[in-house]
Amino acid sequence: MDTRAAAAAVDHRPLSERAALNKEALKQSFLDNLFHTQGKFPALASKSDYYLALAYAVRERLLQRWISTAAEYMQKGARTVSYLSAEFLMGPHLGNNLINLGIYDEAKQAMTELGLNFDELLAQEEEPGLGNGGLGRLAACFIDSMATLEIPSLGYGIRYEFGIFHQSIVDGWQVEKTDKWLRYGNPWELQRPEWAVQVKLGGYTEHRSEEDGTLTVRWIPSRLVSGVPYDTPILGYRNNTANTLRLWSAQAPESFDFEVFNRGDYYGAVMQKMSSENLSKVLYPNDEHEGGKELRLEQQYFFVSCSLQDMIRIMQGQRLPLEHFHEKFAVQLNDTHPAIAVAELMRLLVDEHKMPWNRAWQVTCKTFAYTNHTLMPEALERWPLPLFKKVLPRHLEIIFEINARFLDEVRRRYPGDSARVARLSLIDESGPRYVRMAHLACVGSHAINGVAELHTELLKSDVLRDFYELWPNKFSNKTNGVTPRRWMVLANPRLTRLVSDSIGEDWIKHLDQLQKLEPLAESADFRSHWREIKRANKRALAEVIARRCNVAVDPDSMFDVQVKRIHEYKRQHLAALHIIALYLQLKAQPNLELAPRTFIFGGKAAPGYRMAKLMIKLITGIGDVVNRDPMVRDRLKVVFLPNFSVTNGQRIYPAADLSEQISTAGKEASGTGNMKFQMNGALTIGTMDGANIEIREVVGADNFFLFGLTTPQVYALQAQGYRPHDWYEQDPQLREVIDMIRDGYFSRGDASLFRPLVDSLLWHDPYFLFADFRSYVECQQRVGETWVDTERWTRMSILNSARSGKFSSDRSIRDYTKDIWHAPSVPVELLTEHHVRA
Ligand code: GPV
Structure with a gap:
C-alpha cells in the first residue's frame, strides 16, 4: 500500500479532530482514551488511569509526526x-512531549477544566x-x-x-528497592x-x-x-x-x-x-x-x-x-x-x-x-x-x-619498540590476560573524543597517549551539553516565562541568545523578579524536603547543593568536612554572624560500594546532630534527599543557589549537573576539573568560586609522596573535624562506624581531600561574604545563566555532526x- 495514500486514508479527520493540537480536541481524546483504552469511567478511574489517558492522547499527536519522519527519511x-x-x-516523557509539541498550557487547561490536578497527573509517570x-x-x-x-x-x-x-x-x-517501572504499562x-x-x-x-x-x-x-x-x-x-x-x-x-x-x-x-x-x-x-x-x-x-x-x-x-x-x-x-x-x-x-x-x-x-x-x-x-x-x-x-594486523602496523611505525607494542595491544598480557575494550574502540573508530577540554587533553597526554601519537588526527574534543528544553523550560517554568518575556523565545533553540540577559543584570527591577523566581522554586523544594526528610528548611537560607552519584572522587565527604567545620565554629562562637545555609545532598551509591554508602551515613549522621542542636539556631541545616533521579533533579536545579562541583582535579571527565545548575542561575564552587574550567571561562573568574589544586599540582604532590597525616597534623581545624568523626560524634558515640572512612583519609586519601581542605574552607568563606550582598549575588546569578549558552547539548551535537x-x-x-x- 502506498504510504501517502494510506496516510490520506487515516487522515480523513485530519488536524482538526483526532490529533488536533488544541484544548478541546485534547479533552475529547483524553475522554476517548479513558473509556476505550483504559476501560474506566471517572468514578472508578485512578490517578494512573487519568495519567495514561492523557499520555495516550498525547501519543496520538506524536504518531503523525513519527510516521511523517519515517517516511521522509526513507524517501530521502x-x-x-x-x-x-x-x-x-x-x-518522564509526558511533560517533555507536551513542551516539544507546544501544547503544555493547553493540556494543563484541558485537565483543569475537567476538574483534574494536572501536576498530580504528571507525577504519576514512573x-x-x-x-x-x-x-x-x-x-x-x-x-x-x-x-x-x-x-x-x-x-x-x-x-x-x-x-x-x-x-x-x-x-x-541507603536501602535499595527494585524499580518496577513497567508495572502499570508504558504508553510511550x-x-x-x-x-x-x-x-x-x-x-x-x-x-x-x-x-x-x-x-x-x-x-x-x-x-x-x-x-x-x-x-x-x-x-x-x-x-x-x-x-x-x-x-x-x-x-x-x-x-x-x-x-x-x-x-x-x-x-x-x-x-x-x-x-x-x-x-x-x-x-x-x-x-x-x-x-x-x-x-x-x-x-x-x-x-x-x-x-x-x-x-x-x-x-x-x-x-x-x-x-x-x-x-x-x-x-x-x-x-x-x-x-x-x-x-x-x-x-x-x-x-x-x-x-x-x-x-x-x-x-x-x-x-x-x-x-x-x-x-x-x-x-x-x-x-x-x-x-x-x-x-x-x-x-x-x-x-x-x-x-595481529594492527600490531604489524605498529611495528612498522616503531621498529624495535616492543614496550610500545605491548602497551597498544588489544590484549593486556602483563598478568592474567584481558581484552582491552578501549583499545578495540580506538582501533576500530575513525574518531575518538573526550567530553571536556581538560579531559581530552588528559586522554591525549595520558590514558590514550600511545594512540594519540599513532593517530593524532583521530582525536578531538566534544564538550558535553544538556538540553535546555528539559532542564530549563520544563523544570523551571517561572524562569522560562521571565526570560521569554524579556528576550523572546528564540533562546530555547539557540541558547547563546541568553546573552541578551546580560544588560538586564543591571536592572534592579529585573533582579528583583529574578530573586522572586528563585525564592518560589526554593519554597517548592522546601515542601518536598519537609515531606521526604521531615526537616523544615528556610527558603531564605542559601541552598547549597551537591547532587550526583556518590563517589570518593566526587568528594561529597569534603563538603561534609566543611559543614562540620562550620558547626564547630558555631559551637565555639554561639553569636557568630553566619548567613543561614541549607546543605542539600542527593545521589545513589552503587550497592556494592561500601565507602560510598558510608559517605551517605556520614552526611545523614551530621544532619541528625546539626539539625537538632539548639545552639545552631537553624543557621545550618543538612538534608539528604533520597532517590535522586531525573524527576527530582527537575525540582532541585531550579532551587539551587550554590552548585558544588568539587571533584579532585583531573578526575571528573566533564560533569553535566554543573551545567544544569548554571543555566538555572546557581553560582558554582568548584575545582579546575572537567567542564568546570569551561564554565569559569565563560562566566568569568569573578563569577565563579574557584578552589583547590590543579591537575598538574595533584600529579606533582602524588609524585613527591603525599602524606595526608602530615596535613592533618598541621591544620588544627582539620584535626578537630576528623577527630570528631573518629570519636563517634556523628554516630551516637560509636567510634568504629566511620573508622574505614577516617583511616582511608588519614593514611591514603587518594583524592586529596586534606590537601584541598584549607582552600575549600576559605573559598566557602568568600561564598558566604558574597551571599550577604544580595544584589551582587543576583547579578552574578543572572550572568551565570546568561552565559550558559555554550552548554546546550544542541551545541555539542552541532560539533559532533560538523567534525564526526x-x-x-x-x-x-x-x-x-x-x-x-x-
Ligand atoms: I565511564 N560517566 C558516567 O556517568 N558513568 C560512567 O560509567 C562513565 C562516565 C560520566 C562522567 O563521570 C562524567 O564526568 C561525564 O560528565 C558523563 O559521564 C558524561 O560524559
Missing part, C-alpha cells in the same frame, strides 16, 4: 546517526531510569538535541525490565515483534577450507536469544521531527525452546526461556564500572548485535549494498560498553555477508566513532580472556586477527499537511 535515503548506549536516562548517572543522561540529552536539529537518528539500547534501583534512607543508610513505546532478531551466544567455532579454496568460519553457539525492539518516539522541539529510541528486550526464541520441549525436557525448556529473558532483566547499578560479570558482557553484546543487524535490515530494505554501510550510518559508541560492535560488524560483514576482510575493515573503521567518558583507571573496561572466549568465541578470534558524523539535517513535512494542501 537519509544518512543516519546511530547512538549506541547501554544507558538512556530519559526521565520515570524510565534506564541509566546510572551522567553518561546515561547525556545520551538522553543528545537524542533530544538530534531531534530538535532535525538530524536523522536512532538511539539504540537495552529495555531493562528493572532500571536503576529506588533509593530510600533508613536509619541514615510500541513493540515491533516483526523486527525481532536472533543473537547467538557461547559455543565454539569451526574453520573449514571450501573446495574453491576459501576459508569459512562457522560459529556454533550454545544459546540463542531473540531481541525484540520497543520503539519510543523522540520529539524535536516544535518541529515535525520524531526520531526513534529503539530498545531491545531479550526473549526466548520460539524454535529453540520447541526443540528442547520435543525432547521431553519441559523444565529444561522453561529454564532456558528464563535465562534468555534474564539478559535484559536489570541495569547494572555501578556508575564507572565494576567488572567481570558475564551477564554484563552478554548484555553489551546482545544490544550491539541486535542494533547492527537492525541497521543491516534497514539497508537491505532500501536496497543499499553493505559496502556503503558507513555512508548510510554513523555509529557513535557511548563509552566502551558497546565497543564489541567493532568485532560484531566485522563478523556480520565477513562471516555472514562474505565481504573480504580488508573491505570490511575499511567499512568498519569509517562507521564507528568512540567517546571516552572517564580517566579513572579502574573504570576502563577489560574482560578476562577465558570469560570472553566462553561468551564470544568467534569475536575473540576476530579481535586476535584485528590485533557529517549527517545533514532533514526537515520533515507533515504528511497530513501535505494531504490537506493537496
Whole structure:
C-alpha cells in the first residue's frame, strides 16, 4: 500500500479532530482514551488511569509526526546517526512531549477544566531510569538535541525490565528497592515483534577450507536469544521531527525452546526461556564500572548485535549494498560498553555477508566513532580472556586477527619498540590476560573524543597517549551539553516565562541568545523578579524536603547543593568536612554572624560500594546532630534527599543557589549537573576539573568560586609522596573535624562506624581531600561574604545563566555532526499537511 495514500486514508479527520493540537480536541481524546483504552469511567478511574489517558492522547499527536519522519527519511535515503548506549536516562516523557509539541498550557487547561490536578497527573509517570548517572543522561540529552536539529537518528539500547534501583534512607543508610517501572504499562513505546532478531551466544567455532579454496568460519553457539525492539518516539522541539529510541528486550526464541520441549525436557525448556529473558532483566547499578560479570558482557553484546543487524535490515530494505554501510550510518559508541560492535560488524560483514576482510575493515573503521567518558583507571573496561572466549568465541578470534594486523602496523611505525607494542595491544598480557575494550574502540573508530577540554587533553597526554601519537588526527574534543528544553523550560517554568518575556523565545533553540540577559543584570527591577523566581522554586523544594526528610528548611537560607552519584572522587565527604567545620565554629562562637545555609545532598551509591554508602551515613549522621542542636539556631541545616533521579533533579536545579562541583582535579571527565545548575542561575564552587574550567571561562573568574589544586599540582604532590597525616597534623581545624568523626560524634558515640572512612583519609586519601581542605574552607568563606550582598549575588546569578549558552547539548551535537558524523539535517513535512494542501 502506498504510504501517502494510506496516510490520506487515516487522515480523513485530519488536524482538526483526532490529533488536533488544541484544548478541546485534547479533552475529547483524553475522554476517548479513558473509556476505550483504559476501560474506566471517572468514578472508578485512578490517578494512573487519568495519567495514561492523557499520555495516550498525547501519543496520538506524536504518531503523525513519527510516521511523517519515517517516511521522509526513507524517501530521502537519509544518512543516519546511530547512538549506541547501554544507558538512556530519559526521565518522564509526558511533560517533555507536551513542551516539544507546544501544547503544555493547553493540556494543563484541558485537565483543569475537567476538574483534574494536572501536576498530580504528571507525577504519576514512573520515570524510565534506564541509566546510572551522567553518561546515561547525556545520551538522553543528545537524542533530544538530534531531534530538535532535525538530524536523522536512532538511539539504540537495552529495555531493562528493572532500571536503576529506588533509593530510600533508613536509619541514615541507603536501602535499595527494585524499580518496577513497567508495572502499570508504558504508553510511550510500541513493540515491533516483526523486527525481532536472533543473537547467538557461547559455543565454539569451526574453520573449514571450501573446495574453491576459501576459508569459512562457522560459529556454533550454545544459546540463542531473540531481541525484540520497543520503539519510543523522540520529539524535536516544535518541529515535525520524531526520531526513534529503539530498545531491545531479550526473549526466548520460539524454535529453540520447541526443540528442547520435543525432547521431553519441559523444565529444561522453561529454564532456558528464563535465562534468555534474564539478559535484559536489570541495569547494572555501578556508575564507572565494576567488572567481570558475564551477564554484563552478554548484555553489551546482545544490544550491539541486535542494533547492527537492525541497521543491516534497514539497508537491505532500501536496497543499499553493505559496502556503503558507513555512508548510510554513523555509529557513535557511548563509552566502551558497546565497543564489541567493532568485532560484531566485522563478523556480520565477513562471516555472514562474505565481504573480504580488508573491505570490511575499511567499512568498519569509517562507521564507528568512540567517546571516552572517564580517566579513572579502574573504570576502563577489560574482560578476562577465558570469560570472553566462553561468551564470544568467534569475536575473540576476530579481535586476535584485528590485533595481529594492527600490531604489524605498529611495528612498522616503531621498529624495535616492543614496550610500545605491548602497551597498544588489544590484549593486556602483563598478568592474567584481558581484552582491552578501549583499545578495540580506538582501533576500530575513525574518531575518538573526550567530553571536556581538560579531559581530552588528559586522554591525549595520558590514558590514550600511545594512540594519540599513532593517530593524532583521530582525536578531538566534544564538550558535553544538556538540553535546555528539559532542564530549563520544563523544570523551571517561572524562569522560562521571565526570560521569554524579556528576550523572546528564540533562546530555547539557540541558547547563546541568553546573552541578551546580560544588560538586564543591571536592572534592579529585573533582579528583583529574578530573586522572586528563585525564592518560589526554593519554597517548592522546601515542601518536598519537609515531606521526604521531615526537616523544615528556610527558603531564605542559601541552598547549597551537591547532587550526583556518590563517589570518593566526587568528594561529597569534603563538603561534609566543611559543614562540620562550620558547626564547630558555631559551637565555639554561639553569636557568630553566619548567613543561614541549607546543605542539600542527593545521589545513589552503587550497592556494592561500601565507602560510598558510608559517605551517605556520614552526611545523614551530621544532619541528625546539626539539625537538632539548639545552639545552631537553624543557621545550618543538612538534608539528604533520597532517590535522586531525573524527576527530582527537575525540582532541585531550579532551587539551587550554590552548585558544588568539587571533584579532585583531573578526575571528573566533564560533569553535566554543573551545567544544569548554571543555566538555572546557581553560582558554582568548584575545582579546575572537567567542564568546570569551561564554565569559569565563560562566566568569568569573578563569577565563579574557584578552589583547590590543579591537575598538574595533584600529579606533582602524588609524585613527591603525599602524606595526608602530615596535613592533618598541621591544620588544627582539620584535626578537630576528623577527630570528631573518629570519636563517634556523628554516630551516637560509636567510634568504629566511620573508622574505614577516617583511616582511608588519614593514611591514603587518594583524592586529596586534606590537601584541598584549607582552600575549600576559605573559598566557602568568600561564598558566604558574597551571599550577604544580595544584589551582587543576583547579578552574578543572572550572568551565570546568561552565559550558559555554550552548554546546550544542541551545541555539542552541532560539533559532533560538523567534525564526526557529517549527517545533514532533514526537515520533515507533515504528511497530513501535505494531504490537506493537496
Ligand atoms: I565511564 N560517566 C558516567 O556517568 N558513568 C560512567 O560509567 C562513565 C562516565 C560520566 C562522567 O563521570 C562524567 O564526568 C561525564 O560528565 C558523563 O559521564 C558524561 O560524559
